Amino acid sequence: MIENNIVILGNGISGVTCARHIRKNNPKVPITLVSAETRHFFSRTALMYIYMGHMTYEHTKPYADDFWEKNDISLRFGWVKEIDFGQKQLKFEDGEVLGYQQLVLATGSKPNKFGWPGQDLNGVQGLYSYQDLLNMEENTRDIDHAVLVGGGLIGVEMAEMLASRNIPVTFLVREKGFWDNVLPKKEAALVGRHIREHHVDLKLETALEEIIPDSSGRVKAVKTSNGETINCQFVGLTAGVSPNIEVLKNSELETNRGILVDHQFRTNLPDVFAIGDCAEFKTTPGKGRKHIEQVWYTGRMHGETLAHNLTQKKAVNYTPGIWFNSAKFFDIEYQTYGQVPAEWTEDSWSFYWESESGKVALRFLFDLEDRILGMNAFGWRMRHEFFDRAISEGWKAERVIRQLDKADFNPEFHKNFHQQLLSQYNREKGTSITLPKQSFIQKLIGSRS
Amino acid sequence: MKFLQNIGLILFILGLLVFTALPFLGTYQLEPSMVEEHTKEMHQEAMQEILEPMVGKTYSSNFSFIKAYNQHFNTYNEALKEEQAWDQVIWDDYLFPLTKAASSGPVAEAPNLFMALSIGLAVLGGLLYIFPLYRNVPAGIKHDGIYFSAMKARGWLGIITGTYLIGFYVILYWYPEYLANLVIMVDPLSYLLSGNPASQWFLYGLIYTLAILVMGIRMFRKYKGNNYQTIRTVSVMFFQLSFAFLIPEILVLFNMPWHDFKNIWPLDYSFFYEYRIDGMLSSGALGMFMLVWGIILIVIGVPIFTYFYGKRWYCSWVCGCGGLAETLGDPYRQLSDKSLKSWKIERYLVHGVLVFAVLMTAITITNYFMEFSLLGQATDQLHAIYGFAIGSAFAGVIGTGFYPFMGNRVWCRFGCPLAAYLGMVQRFKSRFRITTNGGQCISCGNCSTYCEMGIDVRWYAQRGQNIVRSSCVGCGVCSAVCPRGVLKLENGSEEGRINDMPIIIGNESINVKSS
Numbered sequence: 003m004i005e006n007n008i009v010i011l012g013n014g015i016s017g018v019t020c021a022r023h024i025r026k027n028n029p030k031v032p033i034t035l036v037s038a039e040t041r042h043f044f045s046r047t048a049l050m051y052i053y054m055g056h057m058t059y060e061h062t063k064p065y066a067d068d069f070w071e072k073n074d075i076s077l078r079f080g081w082v083k084e085i086d087f088g089q090k091q092l093k094f095e096d097g098e099v100l101g102y103q104q105l106v107l108a109t110g111s112k113p114n115k116f117g118w119p120g121q122d123l124n125g126v127q128g129l130y131s132y133q134d135l136l137n138m139e140e141n142t143r144d145i146d147h148a149v150l151v152g153g154g155l156i157g158v159e160m161a162e163m164l165a166s167r168n169i170p171v172t173f174l175v176r177e178k179g180f181w182d183n184v185l186p187k188k189e190a191a192l193v194g195r196h197i198r199e200h201h202v203d204l205k206l207e208t209a210l211e212e213i214i215p216d217s218s219g220r221v222k223a224v225k226t227s228n229g230e231t232i233n234c235q236f237v238g239l240t241a242g243v244s245p246n247i248e249v250l251k252n253s254e255l256e257t258n259r260g261i262l263v264d265h266q267f268r269t270n271l272p273d274v275f276a277i278g279d280c281a282e283f284k285t286t287p288g289k290g291r292k293h294i295e296q297v298w299y300t301g302r303m304h305g306e307t308l309a310h311n312l313t314q315k316k317a318v319n320y321t322p323g324i325w326f327n328s329a330k331f332f333d334i335e336y337q338t339y340g341q342v343p344a345e346w347t348e349d350s351w352s353f354y355w356e357s358e359s360g361k362v363a364l365r366f367l368f369d370l371e372d373r374i375l376g377m378n379a380f381g382w383r384m385r386h387e388f389f390d391r392a393i394s395e396g397w398k399a400e401r402v403i404r405q406l407d408k409a410d411f412n413p414e415f416h417k418n419f420h421q422q423l424l425s426q427y428n429r430e431k432g433t434s435i436t437l438p439k440q441s442f443i444q445k446l447i448g449s450r451s
Numbered sequence: 452m453k454f455l456q457n458i459g460l461i462l463f464i465l466g467l468l469v470f471t472a473l474p475f476l477g478t479y480q481l482e483p484s485m486v487e488e489h490t491k492e493m494h495q496e497a498m499q500e501i502l503e504p505m506v507g508k509t510y511s512s513n514f515s516f517i518k519a520y521n522q523h524f525n526t527y528n529e530a531l532k533e534e535q536a537w538d539q540v541i542w543d544d545y546l547f548p549l550t551k552a553a554s555s556g557p558v559a560e561a562p563n564l565f566m567a568l569s570i571g572l573a574v575l576g577g578l579l580y581i582f583p584l585y586r587n588v589p590a591g592i593k594h595d596g597i598y599f600s601a602m603k604a605r606g607w608l609g610i611i612t613g614t615y616l617i618g619f620y621v622i623l624y625w626y627p628e629y630l631a632n633l634v635i636m637v638d639p640l641s642y643l644l645s646g647n648p649a650s651q652w653f654l655y656g657l658i659y660t661l662a663i664l665v666m667g668i669r670m671f672r673k674y675k676g677n678n679y680q681t682i683r684t685v686s687v688m689f690f691q692l693s694f695a696f697l698i699p700e701i702l703v704l705f706n707m708p709w710h711d712f713k714n715i716w717p718l719d720y721s722f723f724y725e726y727r728i729d730g731m732l733s734s735g736a737l738g739m740f741m742l743v744w745g746i747i748l749i750v751i752g753v754p755i756f757t758y759f760y761g762k763r764w765y766c767s768w769v770c771g772c773g774g775l776a777e778t779l780g781d782p783y784r785q786l787s788d789k790s791l792k793s794w795k796i797e798r799y800l801v802h803g804v805l806v807f808a809v810l811m812t813a814i815t816i817t818n819y820f821m822e823f824s825l826l827g828q829a830t831d832q833l834h835a836i837y838g839f840a841i842g843s844a845f846a847g848v849i850g851t852g853f854y855p856f857m858g859n860r861v862w863c864r865f866g867c868p869l870a871a872y873l874g875m876v877q878r879f880k881s882r883f884r885i886t887t888n889g890g891q892c893i894s895c896g897n898c899s900t901y902c903e904m905g906i907d908v909r910w911y912a913q914r915g916q917n918i919v920r921s922s923c924v925g926c927g928v929c930s931a932v933c934p935r936g937v938l939k940l941e942n943g944s945e946e947g948r949i950n951d952m953p954i955i956i957g958n959e960s961i962n963v964k965s966s
Contacts, residue, residue, distance in 0.1 A: 047895050051896075051897065055594070055598045166596070337936060413927060415679050
């Protein structure tokens with residue numbers, strides 16, 4: 003048995019960030035990263051680009067293969083079938099045993115399946131892991147129609163992937179608008195239009211009833227809640243993900259949907275921690291935050307924070323700052339800062355601007371004292387630092403709107419909509435805010451002050 | 452649309468085939484009058500005597516003609532070398548002009564027709580293929596299938612293309628006599644522009660310019676909606692067409708030295724060579740302006756512009772090498788090596804070439820002012836070595852021939868001494884940087900993959916650090932391909948330009964005090 007100090011199960015962004023920061027803070031402690039997915043860390047968010055031919059798998063690795071040895075982080079490629087928390091041991095499928103003194107669980111997620119008839123047929127799958135990508139490559143070879151189920155970020159990624167190979171796609175979304183549990187109506191409509199612009203047959207308010215097999219046990223069609231039957235050879239299940247904790251259920255480890263942790267990522271067992279998608283906070287880590295945080299950025303922050311606690315004398319609570327997230331819907335980039343729920347209550351008001359093309363839009367949410375609460379940006383890149391500050395300091399609406407040029411993060415010479423947006427704001431609010439003037443010299447040298 | 456594109460592809464291939472076949476057409480007959488016209492007076496007698504056996508004979512191909520010439524000429528020269536009669540050895544190369552003069556046949560009779568059938572068809576075909584690209588498709592990143600492409604991912608088409616380009620450069624630099632027919636073909640255009648017959652360099656300049664123009668239009672299609680890419684492509688197209696191609700030819704028409712006003716020493720390594728200096732000094736006020744302007748660019752232009760805008764103002768907006776890389780080379784940008792090892796090699800090589808160029812120029816100038824008492828004609832040897840190894844082999848054969856193997860900036864990254872100079876200014880005293888947008892990076896790798904200079908952009912972006920690298924030419928493609936809007940090319944205050952963030956923005960758990 004090999005003697006180890008810290009073992010991290012899972013080499014996704016959470017586990018890897020944790021390992022890197024432990025090493026930064028402590029050059030000596032032995033660290034082992036365990037994974038059965040891939041030998042080396044890759045960027046999960048880039049899986050789609052491998053399928054689309056933008057990159058190869060090698061390009062998606064954020065660190066060169068020799069990085070791990072250079073930083074004295076051991077990698078163990080293998081499937082853990084059982085964890086003996088009493089003996090502090092991981093038992094691998096191949097019979098090997100790995101001991102630990104401290105264990106970090108960062109096992110990520112798996113695609114949701116809601117018990118649809120036929121959900122386990124050949125040609126039916128979700129997209130989360132590298133294995134899923136390989137399956138998708140296999141399952142979509144020479145097909146003439148694909149159906150996607152569930153209106154979220156992975157769904158639109160899969161639609162883009164299939165479209166890149168000219169495979170016709172029908173996209174079933176149960177709700178009234180695309181991703182409308184997160185996006186306000188107008189934004190959901192904007193994204194929906196753009197998805198259709200890419201010739202995806204987006205069917206809103208349509209749910210999956212049944213997946214129908216052919217004689218070989220492969221999908222041949224789906225039946226929708228409208229009673230329609232759509233012939234297809236591939237079904238993508240993209241109705242969200244949930245914590246991947248199969249191996250840990252029925253152990254002493256306390257779990258609910260995910261592994262239950264406190265604000266320092268401690269589980270109910272000593273020396274066992276959980277971070278990333280698989281962790282479920284017993285109480286939310288902040289106002290407006292969720293019990294399970296399943297995005298890249300939070301995974302990274304979990305890793306940073308736990309690494310600190312595992313290496314420093316004084317442990318800290320996980321205290322996320324202003325929320326932010328981003329995505330891309332085909333060609334339209336989306337960024338969000340702070341809190342903009344799909345629907346807001348009477349104690350806040352919103353300003354929405356959309357370009358004539360219907361592809362660029364901004365939404366701001368303010369409280370009744372005009373302090374900014376959050377914003378959504380579509381097709382207009384915004385400076386993270388600007389909104390992090392504006393929201394945490396509670397800048398007033400006029401100040402934010404007037405200074406948007408400082409927040410602008412679009413490439414140089416990009417079409418500038420600031421004046422248009424300002425005019426609409428002035429019209430709606432009866433204000434008379436004007437664009438800040440820049441001298442010729444300031445423009446020439448690209449000064450932002 | 453697909454139909455038009457296929458026609459275009461066929462026309463392009465036809466044009467390329469005709470272009471490739473032309474050198475093999477026609478017959479070759481040498482006349483004493485040709486020898487008289489194309490050799491220096493001091494060699495007239497000897498050359499007439501050497502080539503006498505060839506006169507009146509008809510050679511059915513350039514191969515047999517060139518072989519016969521070399522046989523006679525080398526026999527003569529080798530004998531003199533044996534005797535160590537160095538002052539009688541003929542060092543001048545008369546093979547190219549004599550082959551060109553001796554060629555007769557369809558190309559010489561109808562140069563314009565063959566021009567239309569080769570270069571003309573290729574350009575037309577290229578445009579027919581390019582104009583319908585991405586029509587009725589929303590603006591966005593057009594990288595689908597690049598890594599499945601036989602052309603763009605080192606597949607068989609890429610290997611053929613690279614081999615063809617390498618072959619073309621080797622022939623152009625060291626065996627131009629085989630291109631005689633092609634040069635004859637562009638003679639009428641050359642007469643029109645400069646009043647002089649074409650050289651192989653005119654042919655090369657013409658193809659080079661057309662490649663930038665046609666593939667520049669492809670850039671407009673591909674990066675539709677990205678104004679930075681469009682404007683910068685217009686800029687390189689303009690500088691190539693006017694400054695690098697038309698203006699120098701027109702200068703020659705007015706008996707001025709051929710001069711490219713935007714080419715800067717040490718990329719323009721012959722700027723301080725004796726013949727160039729003499730040429731400028733003997734060309735009146737305009738000649739003097741060429742000299743002063745050239746020096747101003749080196750001493751003031753480069754540092755000032757690079758301070759305000761980074762080296763991109765030159766490398767991806769003005770430069771001819773950059774112009775070709777950003778247009779013809781764009782399909783291959785993803786093939787640059789991103790490893791740490793290649794970065795190391797890059798630093799040694801590019802600065803090594805800079806040192807070589809500076810030393811060579813220093814010796815040349817010293818020698819010039821000491822009126823050749825220092826080293827006599829030895830600087831010529833140095834020039835020959837630099838011209839062969841750097842000017843031709845590195846910049847041409849490897850620089851462009853290796854597009855389909857090592858990406859489109861091999862020369863700019865590993866070899867260009869001007870890029871090294873601009874890079875030092877950019878790294879240490881400039882307002883330019885690529886800003887990383889807080890914590891928004893998802894480490895996907897598009898930026899690094901599509902960086903033509905082999906910079907591992909993601910390495911910085913995922914740490915929330917700005918990218919400040921001497922090699923960055925500011926093409927802006929990392930910013931364009933980023934799916935999360937994380938990268939922005941900016942000129943700004945030097946303060947905070949290089950930032951090191953222990954904890955990326957968005958996590959308040961840990962601050963510098965607590966760790």
